[in-house]
Amino acid sequence: MKGFINRIIENSFIDGPGNRMAIFMQGCNMACLYCHNPETQRMCTRCGKCLEVCETGALSIEEGKIKYNKKKCIGCDRCLEGCLNFSSPKYFEIESDELVKLILDNEMFLDGITFSGGECTLQTDFIVDVVKKVKKNSSLTAFIDTNGFIKEEDLNKLISCVDGFMFDVKAVNDDIHRTLTGVSNEVIFKNLKILAKTELLYEVRYVLVEGYNDNIEEIKGLSELLKELNDYTRLVLIPFRPFGVKTHLKNMLPFNREKYDIIYEEIYKILKERVIKKD
Amino acid sequence: MNVFEIISNTNIDYKEKRHLLAQAAENTLTYVNLSVKTEKHLKKGILCDIFEGHAPYRPRYILPDYEKFIKNGSEYLGIEPPKDMYEAVNALMIIYQYVPSITGYPVYVGQLDYILQKFVDTVSEKEARNLIKMLLINIEKTLPDAFVHMNIGPKETKAGRMILEIERELKKAVPNISLKYSKEETSPDFAKFAAEVALEIGKPYFVNHQEIKDILGENYGVASCYNTLKIGGGSYTLVRLNLKKAAQEAKDYNDFIENILPNVVDSLCEVINARAKFIVEEAKFFETSFLAREGLIDINNFTSMAGIFGLYECIELLTGLKLGHDDEATKYGEEILEKIKKVIDEIEGYGCFGTGGKIGFHAQSGIDSDIDVTAGVRIKIGSEPSIYNQIKTEGRLHKYFNTGVSDIYIFDKTARQNIDGVIKIIDAAMKSGIKVFALNTSDSELIRITGYLVKRSDVEKYNRGEALREDTVKLGAESIKNNKTLDRRVREIE
Numbered sequence: 056m057k058g059f060i061n062r063i064i065e066n067s068f069i070d071g072p073g074n075r076m077a078i079f080m081q082g083c084n085m086a087c088l089y090c091h092n093p094e095t096q097r098m099c100t101r102c103g104k105c106l107e108v109c110e111t112g113a114l115s116i117e118e119g120k121i122k123y124n125k126k127k128c129i130g131c132d133r134c135l136e137g138c139l140n141f142s143s144p145k146y147f148e149i150e151s152d153e154l155v156k157l158i159l160d161n162e163m164f165l166d167g168i169t170f171s172g173g174e175c176t177l178q179t180d181f182i183v184d185v186v187k188k189v190k191k192n193s194s195l196t197a198f199i200d201t202n203g204f205i206k207e208e209d210l211n212k213l214i215s216c217v218d219g220f221m222f223d224v225k226a227v228n229d230d231i232h233r234t235l236t237g238v239s240n241e242v243i244f245k246n247l248k249i250l251a252k253t254e255l256l257y258e259v260r261y262v263l264v265e266g267y268n269d270n271i272e273e274i275k276g277l278s279e280l281l282k283e284l285n286d287y288t289r290l291v292l293i294p295f296r297p298f299g300v301k302t303h304l305k306n307m308l309p310f311n312r313e314k315y316d317i318i319y320e321e322i323y324k325i326l327k328e329r330v331i332k333k334d
Numbered sequence: 335m336n337v338f339e340i341i342s343n344t345n346i347d348y349k350e351k352r353h354l355l356a357q358a359a360e361n362t363l364t365y366v367n368l369s370v371k372t373e374k375h376l377k378k379g380i381l382c383d384i385f386e387g388h389a390p391y392r393p394r395y396i397l398p399d400y401e402k403f404i405k406n407g408s409e410y411l412g413i414e415p416p417k418d419m420y421e422a423v424n425a426l427m428i429i430y431q432y433v434p435s436i437t438g439y440p441v442y443v444g445q446l447d448y449i450l451q452k453f454v455d456t457v458s459e460k461e462a463r464n465l466i467k468m469l470l471i472n473i474e475k476t477l478p479d480a481f482v483h484m485n486i487g488p489k490e491t492k493a494g495r496m497i498l499e500i501e502r503e504l505k506k507a508v509p510n511i512s513l514k515y516s517k518e519e520t521s522p523d524f525a526k527f528a529a530e531v532a533l534e535i536g537k538p539y540f541v542n543h544q545e546i547k548d549i550l551g552e553n554y555g556v557a558s559c560y561n562t563l564k565i566g567g568g569s570y571t572l573v574r575l576n577l578k579k580a581a582q583e584a585k586d587y588n589d590f591i592e593n594i595l596p597n598v599v600d601s602l603c604e605v606i607n608a609r610a611k612f613i614v615e616e617a618k619f620f621e622t623s624f625l626a627r628e629g630l631i632d633i634n635n636f637t638s639m640a641g642i643f644g645l646y647e648c649i650e651l652l653t654g655l656k657l658g659h660d661d662e663a664t665k666y667g668e669e670i671l672e673k674i675k676k677v678i679d680e681i682e683g684y685g686c687f688g689t690g691g692k693i694g695f696h697a698q699s700g701i702d703s704d705i706d707v708t709a710g711v712r713i714k715i716g717s718e719p720s721i722y723n724q725i726k727t728e729g730r731l732h733k734y735f736n737t738g739v740s741d742i743y744i745f746d747k748t749a750r751q752n753i754d755g756v757i758k759i760i761d762a763a764m765k766s767g768i769k770v771f772a773l774n775t776s777d778s779e780l781i782r783i784t785g786y787l788v789k790r791s792d793v794e795k796y797n798r799g800e801a802l803r804e805d806t807v808k809l810g811a812e813s814i815k816n817n818k819t820l821d822r823r824v825r826e827i828e
Contacts, residue, residue, distance in 0.1 A: 065720050065721070065722060066720070066721050066722070066759070068745075068746075068748050068749050068751065068752035068755040068756070069748050069751065069752065072752075072754065072755075073752070073754045073755045073758050074752070074754075074755035074756070074758040074759055075755070160722075161722045163762040163765060163766070164721075164722050164725070164758065164759055164762040165758065166754070166755065166758050
């Protein structure tokens with residue numbers, strides 16, 4: 056089975072417990088205003104715009120497909136900026152067996168693997184295939200980094216084979232969620248509740264965006280909900296950073312630190328050690 | 335520098351001048367006797383004695399048995415066996431002033447956690463902490479040289495933890511610290527704490543205790559950069575072979591293996607043996623040293639070291655392959671090292687009783703004046719592959735060395751938030767055969783040069799022309815310029 060991958064980071068300390076290989080899948084079902092990796096959102100439409108801006112000849116069209124020559128690429132990322140479709144000429148197709156081999160070759164260095172994106176669960180069957188093969192041959196754990204907008208059928212498949220979810224909640228208020236992401240959060244909260252009742256909801260991530268989702272009462276509400284749902288899921292409060300944002304909110308300032316600390320203190324009262332502070 | 339240039343140099347202080355003047359005096363003698371062939375190799379720079387001097391009068395590295403000193407005291411120094419922490423710390427501070435080495439400072443200050451642990455309960459916890467702090471500050475101020483090396487571990491002790499806590503607070507380049515690390519003996523908690531400290535201040539090193547214990551026995555120490563030698567012993571000398579330059583002499587790979595290598599390695603051993611013999615027979619070091627008289631060192635624990643460097647360029651020149659990026663390159667690397675080891679082992683090492691009568695094999699980590707040649711068996715700075723491939727490649731090469739080999743792995747600052755992940759990599763490195771694992775973060779104030787640390791701010795001061803206490807800052811500053819030290823690949827986490 057084949058999967059579409061934007062890139063693989065062999066050594067990541069920030070995508071779950073321990074040292075992990077992070078696999079960023081191509082394609083997303085949201086379009087967040089502050090997306091930090093907009094080039095992972097959509098599949099290539101072969102419009103050829105990226106060819107026009109590439110100065111080193113690393114890109115070409117062969118048989119109607121964009122070909123990317125890694126050796127010629129200098130990493131200037133002009134192709135990503137020039138892409139009108141929130142995609143990338145650099146993502147690639149990989150056979151699950153090939154990915155499994157790369158993972159198992161480095162097994163001794165790893166605690167596990169993490170699928171991220173884009174929205175990795177759009178390629179659930181590929182993930183399940185890889186995870187089953189990896190688990191058959193190693194004791195590595197598999198984590199899913201998701202926006203929570205998952206089809207019921209896919210969620211069930213994943214629950215049956217992975218070890219943890221890192222689950223984004225973009226906003227508690229549905230209108231704000233729609234504004235920030237383009238979709239309703241109804242399914243997301245439904246999935247959050249399902250996962251919270253398993254042992255797999257490793258953490259919930261909440262990016263604080265000034266003027267959008269930083270209403271303290273709403274974040275308190277989310278914290279109360281997590282407290283009620285189970286006794287283990289961590290809540291990671293992440294201050295917005297403009298770094299990497301190329302679209303609507305690219306000119307927004309980093310989230311105010313004083314405000315962040317106040318929110319953290321309030322949430323700490325509810326969740327104690329379960330709330331995680333980020334720089 | 336000639337004598338006048340040393341005396342009138344405004345970039346170095348009094349102590350360093352005195353050291354250089356002693357060197358100049360030594361070098362008025364002719365070089366120890368060598369064959370014409372070997373002299374030629376030295377002149378060409380294929381061999382390099384790292385400016386040890388013409389007529390060596392003390393071993394390069396000495397690892398006194400400080401435990402024995404603490405147990406017995408010293409007649410020569412007029413010191414009774416210490417009864418409490420005060421006396422122990424005082425005794426150590428005194429003996430350090432009497433330990434010779436190539437740098438003029440002791441390159442090994444002992445297994446301090448185990449030594450001090452015995453006295454920790456003779457005073458209150460606060461006093462113990464203050465005394466350890468005083469000792470560490472004293473070492474830093476009176477032995478201002480980043481080759482001064484302390485060992486801790488493998489077992490966790492109260493004293494060991496205090497040492498790391500205080501070092502973390504002091505943030506000084508001196509002393510260098512090695513943690514003898516073993517999954518069986520080091521508690522996970524202590525290992526994690528040590529990794530946390532290392533990510534902040536570039537030390538301690540993680541030393542593969544199991545591997546080195548298997549080679550040298552339990553009673554070994556890590557001295558100077560990362561030389562692994564027997565306690566109560568040391569190394570007379572370290573002479574190194576520039577594999578890049580040797581490769582330039584060869585017609586092809588086959589010529590290199592069959593003709594050039596045996597010839598230059600034979601010369602390498604000749605220089606080493608001549609120097610060791612001079613120390614023992616002409617300078618009569620063991621007859622004049624109180625360390626030997628009082629059994630704190632024993633010739634039976636000594637050896638010499640044959641160093642090599644520039645394996646990366648050697649392979650590239652002879653085969654066009656890049657170490658770390660091509661499995662074939664690693665195979666060539668193994669073959670080259672195997673050949674060198676074989677030639678070394680065919681020759682008797684003068685006075686090398688500590689390593690079975692053969693000269694020790696060492697991957698030398700480079701000196702400040704090396705340009706366009708990579709340290710030891712490391713992968714060229716800036717060309718490192720993924721950290722996994724780097725470790726897997728180097729692990730296969732580390733197995734040949736019995737007296738020291740290491741590499742430095744630079745992590746992004748996010749590593750500090752995930753120490754479990756860092757430990758996972760260290761454990762995998764130990765399993766892969768990495769003997770000494772140094773870690774650092776890219777934004778650290780302390781920069782690990784080749785096997786020692788310097789402060790970023792001190793390098794800037796040196797570059798402005800200020801005289802500094804630590805002679806290693808000068809070496810570090812030159813090394814950063816010449817060896818692109820700051821371009822080491824950062825293990826970035828996105």
